[in-house]
Amino acid sequence: MPYTLLIRNCGQLLTLSGGPTHRPLTGPDLASWLILENAFVACENERIVALGLMAELDESQITPATQIVDAQGKVVMPGLVECHTHLVFAGNRAHEFQRKLQGESYLDILASGGGILSTVRATRAASEAELLDNALRHLRDFRRYGVTTVEAKSGYGLDRETELRLVRVARQAGRQQPVRVVPTFLGAHVVPPEYKGRPADYLDFLAAEVLPALRGEAEFVDIFCEQGAFSVEDSRRYLQQARELGFGLKIHAEQLHDLGGSAMAAELGAVSVDHCDYLNAEDAATIAAGGQTVVVLLPLVPLFLRQETYAPGRQLIEQGLPVAISTDFNPGSCPSKNLWLALSVACLKMGLTPLEAIAGVTLNAAWALNRATEIGSIAVGKRADILVLDVPDYQQIPYWLGENPVREVIIGGVTSALEAP
Numbered sequence: 001m002p003y004t005l006l007i008r009n010c011g012q013l014l015t016l017s018g019g020p021t022h023r024p025l026t027g028p029d030l031a032s033w034l035i036l037e038n039a040f041v042a043c044e045n046e047r048i049v050a051l052g053l054m055a056e057l058d059e060s061q062i063t064p065a066t067q068i069v070d071a072q073g074k075v076v077m078p079g080l081v082e083c084h085t086h087l088v089f090a091g092n093r094a095h096e097f098q099r100k101l102q103g104e105s106y107l108d109i110l111a112s113g114g115g116i117l118s119t120v121r122a123t124r125a126a127s128e129a130e131l132l133d134n135a136l137r138h139l140r141d142f143r144r145y146g147v148t149t150v151e152a153k154s155g156y157g158l159d160r161e162t163e164l165r166l167v168r169v170a171r172q173a174g175r176q177q178p179v180r181v182v183p184t185f186l187g188a189h190v191v192p193p194e195y196k197g198r199p200a201d202y203l204d205f206l207a208a209e210v211l212p213a214l215r216g217e218a219e220f221v222d223i224f225c226e227q228g229a230f231s232v233e234d235s236r237r238y239l240q241q242a243r244e245l246g247f248g249l250k251i252h253a254e255q256l257h258d259l260g261g262s263a264m265a266a267e268l269g270a271v272s273v274d275h276c277d278y279l280n281a282e283d284a285a286t287i288a289a290g291g292q293t294v295v296v297l298l299p300l301v302p303l304f305l306r307q308e309t310y311a312p313g314r315q316l317i318e319q320g321l322p323v324a325i326s327t328d329f330n331p332g333s334c335p336s337k338n339l340w341l342a343l344s345v346a347c348l349k350m351g352l353t354p355l356e357a358i359a360g361v362t363l364n365a366a367w368a369l370n371r372a373t374e375i376g377s378i379a380v381g382k383r384a385d386i387l388v389l390d391v392p393d394y395q396q397i398p399y400w401l402g403e404n405p406v407r408e409v410i411i412g413g414v415t416s417a418l419e420a421p
């Protein structure tokens with residue numbers, strides 16, 4: 001079959017391929033994947049079918065029906081994979097920004113009934129149509145940044161009806177526009193007012209009344225293991241129950257304190273452990289030994305919460321851990337969808353190199369969603385989620401701080417218009 005889409009004259013084609021295919025990238029592999037200069041990528045419908053140097057291009061596969069994108073010597077790379085967001089919510093927390101600037105901590109604001117609980121009130125009060133509208137707007141913004149897959153957590157309902165609604169909205173939003181949406185159930189975000197002081201009872205309720213209704217609807221189950229949220233022991237029991245029901249596991253852990261939640265979740269086979277700003281070296285070694293859990297770094301969160309401590313990214317890489325990078329887009333700890341900024345801050349504050357950080361927002365992020373056979377690199381057989389950037393050299397990606405380098409976004413072999421707001 002002839003090519004349906006050809007991207008030619010790629011100055012640098014960042015393939016993210018050439019390394020191991022059976023596990024996430026770790027150690028030196030994070031930065032030694034293949035870059036082709038003066039190259040092409042060809043697709044048949046939604047799949048990549050060929051790539052190589054321009055001199056190797058088989059012109060006989062080009063027909064008048066082939067769509068040709070001229071990269072004009074710029075960087076071409078896989079679509080970004082955003083592996084940790086709280087996509088579906090109502091309202092915002094701009095009113096808490098000033099409180100934060102005056103020194104109130106994230107957990108103090110939560111303990112006073114604000115923070116996550118403030119977004120829960122707004123989300124419970126919103127209609128399904130309003131929530132869908134918000135989610136679609138955020139997905140459009142993500143797509144402009146070159147994000148082609150987005151994980152979407154629930155977690156601002158904290159009751160059966162609203163939590164199921166949030167998962168339904170995430171799935172519906174995924175069907176209504178081109179960015180792929182991967183739903184995660186985070187009903188165990190914090191303890192709702194109805195269960196105040198009874199976290200274990202709330203988790204039992206979720207496990208008995210909500211998780212069974214989510215089989216086939218949400219792929220992962222997540223929990224916020226932290227002071228003021230859920231303890232390590234309660235989290236362990238809940239995640240075990242979720243695993244028995246067939247869900248993949250994720251955890252928010254070591255965000256503000258070193259409690260041991262990340263190592264616990266890794267021992268249960270979690271696909272990712274997220275935040276890890278306070279992860280200690282011993283627990284990092286436990287996670288590395290498991291060999292299957294990705295550490296998702298969220299550098300915009302300590303930045304936004306004015307925290308000095310960032311996850312020890314460099315040290316984690318030296319210890320052999322696979323790292324990914326995400327924004328953690330949400331109304332409280334990161335109201336930003338700019339994954340390029342997160343990538344830059346991962347370099348500046350966590351010690352990643354540009355190549356490692358690029359792997360963190362593509363192939364390793366795909367591993368954190370259990371989708372690395374489908375997305376995250378430019379390789380024959382993979383889904384054609386591809387970006388054409390406006391920069392000629394990958395070194396400029398983290399350098400232009402906070403800018404959006406995306407010129408063209410291709411999702412499933414289809415170029416999608418980046419319409420004005």
Ligand SMILES: N=CN[C@@H](CCC(=O)O)C(=O)O
Nearest residue numbers: 116224252328330331332333
């Ligand atoms: N830490 C817990 N949950 C989110 C924040 C949610 C919120 O503040 O609304 C996070 O990943 O940072």
Ligand SMILES: [Zn+2]
Nearest residue numbers: 084086252328
């Ligand atoms: Zn989060």
